[in-house]
Amino acid sequence: MDILIKRAKIVDGTGELCYQGDIGIKDDKIVEIGTINKEAKKIIDAGGRIVCPGFIDIHGHADLQILRDKTGQIKLRQGVTTEFIGNCGFSVAPLSVQYEKLLRDYCSPVMGDYQGSFQWKSYEEYVQYLKQQSLSHNIGLLVGNGTLRIAVKGFENGPLSDEEMSLVKKHLANALEAGAVGLSIGLMYSPENYYTTEELIEICKIVNKYDGILVTHIRGEGNSLIKSIKEVIQIAKESDVPLHISHLKAAGKNNWQVALDQVFEIIETERASGLDITFDAYPYNAGSTTIASLLPPSVTVGGIDKAIQRMNDKETREKIVKELKEDADTWDNIVYQTGWQSVLISSVKSEKNKKIIGKTIQELAIEYNKEPEDIVIDLVIQEQGNVGIVIFHMSEDDVKRVIKSKYSVIISDSLYDISGNPHPRLYNSFPKILCKYVKEEKLLSLEEAIKKMTYSPAKLFGVDRRGKIEVGYYADICIIDMDRLKDNSDYINPAKYPEGIDVVIVNGKVAIEKGDLLSDYKGYLQLKN
Numbered sequence: 001m002d003i004l005i006k007r008a009k010i011v012d013g014t015g016e017l018c019y020q021g022d023i024g025i026k027d028d029k030i031v032e033i034g035t036i037n038k039e040a041k042k043i044i045d046a047g048g049r050i051v052c053p054g055f056i057d058i059h060g061h062a063d064l065q066i067l068r069d070k071t072g073q074i075k076l077r078q079g080v081t082t083e084f085i086g087n088c089g090f091s092v093a094p095l096s097v098q099y100e101k102l103l104r105d106y107c108s109p110v111m112g113d114y115q116g117s118f119q120w121k122s123y124e125e126y127v128q129y130l131k132q133q134s135l136s137h138n139i140g141l142l143v144g145n146g147t148l149r150i151a152v153k154g155f156e157n158g159p160l161s162d163e164e165m166s167l168v169k170k171h172l173a174n175a176l177e178a179g180a181v182g183l184s185i186g187l188m189y190s191p192e193n194y195y196t197t198e199e200l201i202e203i204c205k206i207v208n209k210y211d212g213i214l215v216t217h218i219r220g221e222g223n224s225l226i227k228s229i230k231e232v233i234q235i236a237k238e239s240d241v242p243l244h245i246s247h248l249k250a251a252g253k254n255n256w257q258v259a260l261d262q263v264f265e266i267i268e269t270e271r272a273s274g275l276d277i278t279f280d281a282y283p284y285n286a287g288s289t290t291i292a293s294l295l296p297p298s299v300t301v302g303g304i305d306k307a308i309q310r311m312n313d314k315e316t317r318e319k320i321v322k323e324l325k326e327d328a329d330t331w332d333n334i335v336y337q338t339g340w341q342s343v344l345i346s347s348v349k350s351e352k353n354k355k356i357i358g359k360t361i362q363e364l365a366i367e368y369n370k371e372p373e374d375i376v377i378d379l380v381i382q383e384q385g386n387v388g389i390v391i392f393h394m395s396e397d398d399v400k401r402v403i404k405s406k407y408s409v410i411i412s413d414s415l416y417d418i419s420g421n422p423h424p425r426l427y428n429s430f431p432k433i434l435c436k437y438v439k440e441e442k443l444l445s446l447e448e449a450i451k452k453m454t455y456s457p458a459k460l461f462g463v464d465r466r467g468k469i470e471v472g473y474y475a476d477i478c479i480i481d482m483d484r485l486k487d488n489s490d491y492i493n494p495a496k497y498p499e500g501i502d503v504v505i506v507n508g509k510v511a512i513e514k515g516d517l518l519s520d521y522k523g524y525l526q527l528k529n
Contacts, residue, residue, distance in 0.1 A: 001026050002508060004040035005479070008051035012469040013455035015447050023051065025475040028508035033471060042510070044503060046479055050446070053454040053467050054081025054476030054504065055430045058140075059215075059246055059280055059411035061085065063092050063107070064114040072136025073517050077497045078430045080412070081476035081506050082138035082458075082466055082526065087413070088217040088246060089146030089186025092118065093126030094171045099154045102303050106150060106189075109290035109386055112416035113349075123175035127527065135523035137506055138476070140461060142215055143175035145185040145203065146192035155191040155303035160199055172206045179527025181461050182213035184246075187228070188293060188332075190300035193219065197231055204239035212528070213461065214241045220332035222252040222393075225259050226266070233270055233277070242276035244460065247413055248402050249287070249394050252337030256395035260402070267407065278460060280411040281402040283432045285394040286491070288346065288415045288423035291380060291387035296323045297331050304385035311377050321373040338393045340365065340372035344491065345379075346421045347388035353379070357421050358492065388415060390423050390491060400443055403433070409457045410449075424489030431487040431498035439482065446482075463526055474524075479503035 003025040024032035120126040218228035236243035250259035341362040412429035458467025485500030504512035511521035
């Protein structure tokens, strides 16, 4: 054997009770479990610590991070050994030369800047490029529906022509044939919010053809939550595809403890009628997004450059300020429902504005003696839209309800605001589940929590032979000292690694041991068969 893990408290990922045993690893697979008395090149004494599968994060935004940082330590140090990219409608392929700048501007606030050139056009070429890269952990793929639209129509509003629809479908088919497990949509963001429901149904018929999954950032998570849930259910039913709802939440104080009752009732009814519907959550009551997502959708038609042109027009600017001060029927004005004190600046691009990172819009309005709405508009103009925000718009009780649900899995939804203060979920989502909701509050049993982070997401996205401690499965393994486990991030100091995840093994190679990052490990590209 290459590695022998002795005296392990095995939590196998299935939800079954933990048990004592040894684990033998040869090459990249688990080859034996039980009482093992054999020679091994490396023996790790778990000493009764928890040994479980590596965590599977089906909702990340590391599309460019995996090209920037070959160590992958932000994910590995919190136990993540497999991650899916291309979420919320954002992927870096396909692209057209005509709209490449628009695509970069679209992705940058979520994925961070990337100085290199994009060495691909089609999604198939993108997959071939990734195959040539050295991956730190296992990477699975979704294709973003916003990116599909940009490749065909840029940020132009209006319905797709027959020719444009045909091209979107062609790009989607290419991505699914190349190994993407499904389509992600992000209907809160421009230009994807220009799609009609009927167009989305037509597009998702291609997902059905390739036996893929529809992963949805719904159109609204505040006052329009129920309407938005019903929309994606309609899309899934009429195109006959399984539906997975990203980061399910009820945003805005008026929706807390109320809206989820109706959401869960709808989901139970649809599941009873045969619809395959699931969802995920991260363990925080604040979200992370781009400042442009706070603006009325009409402002960002045509892309951020057009938005800035509109904001520089005095009359249009006054109209935008007025819209931000009022509740809306046609879009979710989340800030109206939660207040400007709930919006924290997490990243900016320019040096001159670095001093505002960590401050709320309300604090900046007082400091500069301006209206909060004017602060937002000024920042969008000054930073060309490259402003990341953390927004406190959820109820902790609602977060717990979503996490506890038997239909949910755990995600990080990691945004790479590397230039500033990222959301703490980037560094500590999975340890926080174990610390807060298992150890402290006992919302979940250890076995339940591990299942939501391993076997359940693996089955949901069709990850082959991962997410479970079983002979024949890939040796993606975490050794965790639950007594020492600590999630160290907070909103003021988010970029801190957790403690207590002592060993992380990726495909049979040790990546993390005793806090040290090793070098002889390698992730695999997880392509759908």
